[in-house]
Amino acid sequence: MGRENIVHHKDLEYFEEYPAPVMQKIHAGHYTNINSTIPFFGPMLYFLIRAIGCENVLEIGMAEGYTAYYMAHAIKDNAIRYQMYGNMYYGIDIAQVERTIAKLSSEELAFKCYELDSMLLPGPLAGIKFDLIFQDGNHDKEHVVSEFKAMYPQLKGDGKGYWIAHDCFGPALEGFKEIKRMIDDGQYNMEYCQIWDVYGIAIMRKMEPDVQSAS
Secondary structure (H helix, E strand, O other), X not given: OOHHHOOOOHHHHHHHHOOOHHHHHHHOOOOOOOOOOOOOHHHHXXXXXXXXXXXXXXEEOOOOOHHHHHHHHHHHHHHHHHOOOOOEEEEEEOOOHHHHHHHHHHOOOOEEEEEOOHXXXXXXXXXXXXXXXXXXXXXXXXXXXXXXXXXXXXXXXXXXXXXXXXXXXXXXHHHHHHHHHHHXXXXXXXXXEXXXXXXXXXXXXXXXXXXXXXX
C-alpha cells in the first residue's frame, strides 16, 4: 500500500517498522495517528458497534479522538445500513474537546461532545439509553467506579447493552476490580470477560431486564 494513502505522518514510521497491510488500509484515512496504548481496540470497536447495530454510544475520555473516529463512523454507517436516522455518538472529556469536535465535524459525523468532568455524570446525557459505553477516561478507582455507577442505569438491558472498559489490566485495574466485585456480589447483573494485553480491555454485557421490557 502506498505511502500517499496514509493521512497522518506518524503512521508512516509505524507501518514501516511494523508492516501490516490490512491494518494500514483500515487506518489510512484516520485524522490522527495510531494510539500506541489501544492500536487494535479502535478498529475492534468499529466492528463491534456495527455487529451490535448500535444507535447511541458514549465514550468517556475522548482525548485526541482516536476511538471517537471509529465509534462515530460506525454509528453513521449503521444509520445508513439500517435506516436509523437518530443515531448519535456522544463523547465527554475535560480537555481537547474543541479539537475533537473540529475533527469529527470534518468527517460529517453525527455527534455530541461535551467538556465535562466524569464525576458529574450523567449531566447533559441524562435520560439517553446507550447500546454501548466505552470507558477510557481518568483511570483512578474513584472515577472508574463513579462513572460505572452513574451510567449503568442508562445502559440498555436484556443483554443488549455493552460496557467496554479499557486498561482493566493497567491503570484502571483497581477500579475494574471493584466493578467486578460488585457484579460477582450480585449488585449488578452483567456478564463479563477480560481480554489480556499490556493494558487490557473488559467487555461487560448488561443482563438486567429493561424497565420498559419488564412492564
